[in-house]
Amino acid sequence: MVSMKTKWTISLSTIVALSLLFLGLCWGFPSAGAMQTPVWSDNFNDGNLDGWTVFEGSFSATTLRMESGTDLWNFASHPSTVTTGEWRFTVCVDAIAGPAVAFMATTTSGVGLACPSTCYLIFLSPHGGWIRLYKLESGSQSILGGYDIDIVLGTVFEVIVTRDSNGQFNVWIDGTHRISAVSTNIESSSYFVVRFHEGGYIDNIRVYDEILTTTGTETETTTDTTTTEDGTFTGWQLPPLPVEAIGIGIGVVAIIILIVGLVLLLRPKKIES
Numbered sequence: 012m013v014s015m016k017t018k019w020t021i022s023l024s025t026i027v028a029l030s031l032l033f034l035g036l037c038w039g040f041p042s043a044g045a046m047q048t049p050v051w052s053d054n055f056n057d058g059n060l061d062g063w064t065v066f067e068g069s070f071s072a073t074t075l076r077m078e079s080g081t082d083l084w085n086f087a088s089h090p091s092t093v094t095t096g097e098w099r100f101t102v103c104v105d106a107i108a109g110p111a112v113a114f115m116a117t118t119t120s121g122v123g124l125a126c127p128s129t130c131y132l133i134f135l136s137p138h139g140g141w142i143r144l145y146k147l148e149s150g151s152q153s154i155l156g157g158y159d160i161d162i163v164l165g166t167v168f169e170v171i172v173t174r175d176s177n178g179q180f181n182v183w184i185d186g187t188h189r190i191s192a193v194s195t196n197i198e199s200s201s202y203f204v205v206r207f208h209e210g211g212y213i214d215n216i217r218v219y220d221e222i223l224t225t226t227g228t229e230t231e232t233t234t235d236t237t238t239t240e241d242g243t244f245t246g247w248q249l250p251p252l253p254v255e256a257i258g259i260g261i262g263v264v265a266i267i268i269l270i271v272g273l274v275l276l277l278r279p280k281k282i283e284s
């Protein structure tokens with residue numbers, strides 16, 4: 012009876028070990044491409060402005076977002092060469108003149124409203140009562156599309172801009188499709204430029220080289236937004252978790268499972284007497 016019981020115990024532990032090994036091998040190779048990786052992104056949760064060049068006024072990231080100073084003009088740029096794909100960001104409008112975000116700029120030169128002088132930009136204006144997509148070429152402005160909206164100071168907008176290889180733009184504001192336009196005048200980009208007047212902020216910038224959004228916000232359910240910093244809750248999604256962190260987490264779990272499986276397989280067997 013003792014011998015039978017010992018044999019049964021060994022075979023059960025072997026089954027458990029093989030199962031754990033199988034699980035470990037499966038978990039060690041997570042399916043690739045589950046989430047699209049941005050070409051570049053910044054959520055400022057590291058509290059710094061690394062990668063940015065402030066070329067007028069001031070900005071701070073101590074609130075874990077890119078907060079404009081209160082100068083009349085505040086400009087900053089980040090390298091960005093994407094010309095077809097998707098640009099996402101959260102922007103807080105907190106001054107009557109309103110901010111502008113140039114997502115495809117070939118230069119950081121220009122003055123005031125004509126800076127950057129060659130770019131496509133989204134301009135949110137409480138003063139004008141609209142949100143518009145502009146094209147600037149050598150400082151000359153033209154409106155590609157827009158809509159009227161009363162903007163209360165302090166309002167936070169979730170903006171998604173897409174542009175395909177035919178120059179077709181689509182703009183979603185807070186999940187609603189608002190602007191459709193076509194422009195092929197500018198086909199290169201060197202910078203992403205933010206322009207603020209007397210305050211406001213931008214956060215959760217993500218730039219992709221392919222279009223993910225075609226029907227509104229459905230793809231937004233898997234992305235991050237501001238949930239934990241300074242008590243400002245602007246969405247229900249989880250805080251940003253990089254794909255790399257998920258991969259490392261899965262890898263660590265897989266290694267632990269493999270080790271446990273190996274220990275069970277290789278442990279000293281009971282010798283029948």
Ligand SMILES: [Ca+2]
Binds near residue numbers: 056075215237
């Ligand atoms: Ca942030």
